[in-house]
Amino acid sequence: MFKEISLHILDLAENCVTSGAKNINIKIIENTKDNRLQFEIIDDGKGMNKNEIEQAIDPFFTTRTTRRVGLGLPFLKEATEACNGSFDIQSEPGKGTRVIAKFQRDHIDRMPIGDIQSTILNLLVGYPDIHWCFEYKLDNKQFVLDNNEIIKELNGISFSDPMIIRFLRTTIENGIKVIHKQK
Amino acid sequence: MNTIKSLEDLKRVREEALQKRKVKTTSGQTQVIIGMGTCGIAAGARNTMKAVLNFIEHENLQNVLVTQTGCIGLCEQEPILQVVQGDSPKVTYGKVTEEVARHIMKEHVMMGKIVDKYVISV
Numbered sequence: 001m002f003k004e005i006s007l008h009i010l011d012l013a014e015n016c017v018t019s020g021a022k023n024i025n026i027k028i029i030e031n032t033k034d035n036r037l038q039f040e041i042i043d044d045g046k047g048m049n050k051n052e053i054e055q056a057i058d059p060f061f062t063t064r065t066t067r068r069v070g071l072g073l074p075f076l077k078e079a080t081e082a083c084n085g086s087f088d089i090q091s092e093p094g095k096g097t098r099v100i101a102k103f104q105r106d107h108i109d110r111m112p113i114g115d116i117q118s119t120i121l122n123l124l125v126g127y128p129d130i131h132w133c134f135e136y137k138l139d140n141k142q143f144v145l146d147n148n149e150i151i152k153e154l155n156g157i158s159f160s161d162p163m164i165i166r167f168l169r170t171t172i173e174n175g176i177k178v179i180h181k182q183k
Numbered sequence: 184m185n186t187i188k189s190l191e192d193l194k195r196v197r198e199e200a201l202q203k204r205k206v207k208t209t210s211g212q213t214q215v216i217i218g219m220g221t222c223g224i225a226a227g228a229r230n231t232m233k234a235v236l237n238f239i240e241h242e243n244l245q246n247v248l249v250t251q252t253g254c255i256g257l258c259e260q261e262p263i264l265q266v267v268q269g270d271s272p273k274v275t276y277g278k279v280t281e282e283v284a285r286h287i288m289k290e291h292v293m294m295g296k297i298v299d300k301y302v303i304s305v
Binding site: 001002007010011014017018070071072115118119121122123125126127149150153154155157158160161162163164165166167169171 | 189229239
């Protein structure tokens with residue numbers, strides 16, 4: 001359904017916010033030697049019991065009151081299975097949720113990671129009261145962004161301030177460029 | 184994150200931002216809300232928000248607060264963008280592509296003129 005992995009990440013991050021999470025951790029790991037691409041999203045929201053986890057993967061179930069279908073998770077599950085990968089949800093009521101999606105990196109149907117920069121920027125600006133921690137590891141190189149460090153420095157200035165948007169955008173773009181640079 | 188270098192840059196950015204804050208061009212704040220539920224994302228809402236942020240950055244727009252929200256139940260109208268300006272009631276726009284977003288930012292957010300063509304009733 002989505003053409004990029006980064007859009008699935010954006011979709012799952014929205015679920016974390018809806019669950020009332022205060023801390024959300026997004027980890028992307030790409031390993032060319034192991035032919036592995038995976039991402040994890042961990043939150044400390046209200047979590048789910050076993051029954052709710054099963055329902056979450058059912059496309060005809062949703063917690064929304066406005067529609068009767070919830071397609072985000074079922075589509076992601078299908079996308080991983082189409083790429084010889086796997087999909088898992090670990091959750092505990094009151095503790096939080098962890099979603100792990102794995103793909104065979106060189107599989108012909110594996111969608112690109114895509115514009116992860118915009119995904120990260122949108123989440124940082126759109127939900128500035130949440131503690132976000134992004135980690136993108138490509139082989140032995142890593143980009144980490146923890147917005148707590150930024151919030152401390154900002155000390156009251158809005159994340160929607162044009163200069164802050166520019167700072168965030170360039171920090172993210174440069175960080176991701178660096179890990180993709182060939183030696 | 185290259186902590187030392189980046190945080191130093193951020194300190195400088197913060198100082199500059201504080202200076203600019205003293206000169207206000209519009210009174211009150213405008214809130215721009217973008218729907219980022221599964222339906223929104225599938226319809227291209229990420230790029231809509233990207234266009235809004237780019238607009239703010241390049242026009243150096245102060246006093247705008249951009250936030251995200253989940254699905255509001257009008258999935259066929261996605262991407263959805265809402266504007267709350269001062270004490271005025273919230274205006275909801277539908278089918279907001281990147282171009283439409285730029286138009287709304289210019290006409291409504293900057294000049295206070297609602298863009299009737301794209302308004303939808305909630």
